Amino acid sequence: MKKDNCFYLGKIVKKYSFKGEVLAKLDTDQPDIYENLDAIFLDFKNNLVPFFIEKSQLHKSDLLRIKFEDVDTEADADAIMKTNLFLPLEMLPKLEGNKFYFHEVIGFTITDKNFGNVGTLKAINDSTAQALFEIDRNGTEILIPMNDEFILEVNRTNKTIIVETPEGLIDLYLNN
Structure with a gap:
């Protein structure tokens, strides 16, 4: 997946638990529409790498608590800390009228x-x-x-x- 075909969703900002869970700050007015994602792309040195999500839920309104598959320890979570999150452009909600991306x-x-x-x-x-x-x-x-x-x-x-x-x-x- 190329970055040109994706949009910036947010950034992993901190660890949440000892089991590899992280909190992501979402750059959106509608964080609830991203609560049940199956996968998300993480940006490692300008390469987008897909990560599959075991579970996620909103945490304090604009933070998303995420448990990724195969991110099971604090060290695993440290490895993805401060990483930008991206999704394919097709996943953006359609805007109408004078609202636009x-x-x-x-x-x-x-x-x-x-x-x-x-x-x-x-x-x-x-x-x-x-x-x-x-x-x-x-x-x-x-x-x-x-x-x-x-x-x-x-x-x-x-x-x-x-x-x-x-x-x-x-x-x-x-x-x-």
């Missing part, structure tokens, strides 16, 4: 209600306080905040996102 909208055309065609969405920068659409307009980078009030429509069929940005925002990038 970042990976699914890359390549979409961004159109502003007042400005017109802005360009192609190249990436989403979520390392800032507010996530930003990074748009390519004929070699010029335009950044638009991913504000729910700005996003009018996400059209998966036509691969477009229609936004309404404050007047002059897009022009700031074009009038240099």
Whole structure:
């Protein structure tokens, strides 16, 4: 399984018992949908290795207590500590309306209600306080905040996102 075909689910953060159980911090708003997994991929030096799950249950809301097959001792648990967890993209719940996963909208055309065609969405920068659409307009980078009030429509069929940005925002990038 390649990382490109997977999504980041979380990270093993600590040991739970002397029998190899671990606690994983999940990066999701819906941890309960991942409570009964059969297997999960662990990232070892950029190689995804499948691990089969004997049992798992939610622990303190956003932690998942996991007992993997063949991880039976504290030493076994130490060997997988701080490992990132991944699942295949097909396992992501489908989103509808104006909700989307970042990976699914890359390549979409961004159109502003007042400005017109802005360009192609190249990436989403979520390392800032507010996530930003990074748009390519004929070699010029335009950044638009991913504000729910700005996003009018996400059209998966036509691969477009229609936004309404404050007047002059897009022009700031074009009038240099």
